[in-house]
Amino acid sequence: MKRLFASAVVATLVAGPAMADLVFPDLSYRTGPYAANGIPFSDGYQDYMTLLNERDGGIGGEPIKVIECETGYNTEKGVECYEATKGEGALLYQPLSTGITYQLIPKATADGIPVHSMGYGRTSAKNGEVFHNIFNYPANYWDGASHAITEILNENEGDISNLKIALVYHNSAYGKEPIRTLEELSKKHGYTLTLLPVDSPGQEQKSQWLQIRREKPDYVIMWGWGVMNQVAIQEAVNIRYPMDHFIGIWWSGSENDVLPAGEAADGYKALTFHNLGSDYPVYDDLKKYVVDAGKAAGAGDQLGTALYDRGMYAAMLATEAARTAQTMYDTKTLTPMQMRDGMENLEMTEAKMAALGLPNFGPEFKVSCANHGGDGLGAVAQWDAKAKTWSLITDYFPADDEVLNPLIIEDSTAFAQENNITPGCN
Amino acid sequence: MLYREAGDFKTSYEDDSQTFPIRFDRLAFYAALVVAFGIVPFVINDYWANAVALPFLIYAIAAIGLNILVGFCGQVSLGTGGFMAVGAYATYKLMTAFPEVNIFFHVLIAGGITAFVGVLFGLPSLRIKGFYLAVATLAAQFFLVWLFNRVPWFYNYSASGQISAPERTVVGVPVTGPHTEAWATYLFCLVFLAGSALIARNLTRGATGRKWMAIRDMDIAAEIIGVNPLRAKLSAFAVSSFFIGIAGALFFSVYLGAVEVGEAFGINKSFLVLFMVIIGGLGRIFGSLAGAAFLVLLPVLLKNTLVGTLGWPTDLAAHLEIMIVGALIIVFLVAEPHGLAQLWRLTKEKLRLWPFPH
Secondary structure (H helix, E strand, O other), X not given: OHHHHHHHHHHHHHOOOOOOOXXXXXXXXXXXXXXXXXXXXXXXHHHXXXXXXXXXXXXXXXXXXXXXXXXXXXXXXXXXXXXXXXXXXXXXXXXXXXXXHHHHHHHHHHHOOOEEOOOOOOHHHHEOOOOOOEEOOOOOHHHHHHHHHHHHHHHOOOOOOOOEEEEEEEOOHHHHHHHHHHHHHHHHHOOEEEEEEEOOOOOOOHHHHHHHHHHOOOEEEEEOOOHHHHHHHHHHHHOOOOHHHEEEOHXXXXXXXXXXXXXXXXXXXXXXXXXXXXXXXXXXXXXXHHHOOOOOOOOOOOOOOHHHHHHHHHHHHHHHHHHHHHHHHOOOOOOHHHHHHHHHOOEEOHHHHHHOOOOOOOOOEEOOOOEOOOOOOEEEEEEEOOOOEEEEOOOOEOOOHHHHHHHHHHHHHHHHHHOOOOOOOO | OOOOOOOOXXXXXXXXXXXXXXXXXXXXXXXXXXXXXXXXXXXXXXXXXXXXXXXXXXXXXXXXXXXXXXXXXXXXXXXXXXXXXXXXXXXXXXXXXXXXXXXXXXXXXXXXXXXXXXXXXXXXHHOOOXXXXXXXXXXXXXXXXXXXXXXXXXXXXXXXXXEEOOOOEEOOEEOOOOOOOHHHHHHHHHHHHHHHHHXXXXXXXXXXXXXXXXXXXOHHHHHHOOOOHHHHHHHHHHHHHHHHHHHHHHHHHHHHOEEOHHHHOOHHHHHHHHHHXXXXXXXXHXXXXXXXXXXXXXXXXXXXXXXXXXXXXXXXXXXXXXXXXXXXXXXXXXXOXXXXXXXXXXXXXXXXXXXXXX
């Protein structure tokens, strides 16, 4: 036991700074009630990195090293993972958990390491003048809330003043994020909002859905994650709620969430900020260099699922930012601060994505110091239970910035005051 | 030959009733203190502080608190997570309302507030015992978590419902917030642990502790010999909650920096601290420390060994870790139902007789 401990200690200390590689820690969760969603995301993230290593020898010739660390969606373990990996020259953290992101925002800022919370985390991090190291492009929760309302507006010819909308949300920092936006939007559009919190992990939702059955809201919006999604969709089926009036955020829109409900889940809608499916040239390369070579992460059975695509997208945005940083500083190895500058100057164009084998995969956007959140474009996807596929039923459309921007300024200014940050671009 | 009372002459009653009657024990204890206060702060780094030292120190304080209630006074409590949340939210409100007051006092006051809440929830213990009391404290756990989730005043109306600790300093050195040094947070928590252990040890061997133990062993008999059950039980709840409140305050402000009540202080936390007390040894201060060390260090050690050294997949390691920790708990409790503290005591007994056991 003692020797084991000693060797573990030595391993932790000696494995310290191996600065040669580009280190991307992957704070994943493959265990616990959120594993069904954590596994495909992490597989996609790692497989894309493996593909770059195998096919191109890394980014700009510099190999990538992914360090996986299991968090179980738990903030304490998330902190441990952060501390364990930051000494290894970590360039960027993508924790895939709003709770852990909140933990890391002050820590990573103090340590000078960027955090990319893609479509989650603290929404007001969009204001890069306050949150220098935190990025949440291409879209955030408040954009998502606005997208859902816009979709409902479009389905009702622009008048939703007499509608009742219910929000079923994970009772945590994550689930509470959209409430403020939905309240502001209800002032503007006149709908009535009902809030239905579901306690983590969300296996017990009978009372919430009983209330929905009684109050018959015209639309249900869901902010769920992990096992909560599957249970909610099953409960909606049980009370025969019309599935096309049930809209989930992008984290409530994976195959694992709808498959357990079978055919009855047909027509369920979820938001997304990138395209879905596996009909892209990059999948040919993934198959050739990663899957067939036996180097796929996890069980290798998640290819083409919505969250696999999202994990791959996260990896793609990270590596493109690293490429941008390499060009900016004319260097192969990167420091976290150079990586940060690369992220701040990232520009995703259609030509770039097509060259990567992902044509028409995500919207075009450009990051700047003032705007760490991209353009906030989103689309609606619908589940086809027969074909077992998601398909986009709208084009990308913008969020209601008229309502959102004041909220972002308000929240980020409050954060700046609490933490004595002078907003600015230098 | 070293481990003997022989030759260590005691010439006063104070000497006779000291915590460590054997010289070797005493020296070892002072050496441990010197190492903890004088050497560790110079070698500790961020990883060791945040992954190992801080959770150990903080859980040890919580375990000491719970041990007073469960181990010394015999009142089963499943409300530890809720009481830690009271400590955390009290410090948060104090830190944001009175930024000019030193964080050290905020933590102490937070402990006091938790003591008050603990007494309130301890009132049912005057009428109900055993499993029924456990259920009553379980209600405290759920009520308190619900309260901090439901009432926005507690989290200063922040959009996410999270509370996050602003930067506070002790003699100019930041101990909360992002710009802390590993040694500062470590020392800050260590001071609280040392203080808590000292107070707890001296309370439990004095009149107060004897009253608690009398109540634990047989409450009717205790009442007959003149122990006031109201005062004994409520004082146990107060003292226990005080320490648990301090642990909750440190857990939030120094260790995590930002918490969400449902996740950080859920029912799992109550069970974790209860397991620490049971594995460590009920009714022993050392048991609290040993139990906390066991349940904090073992998962980290297993993770580092399985993933770091052996290079196994993280999910396999995480599942194995649960199985190994669970199996070890059962093995330990079957081998020694009175916990690690009893093993330690037996070892010392044997050492005293060595090399000539009866």
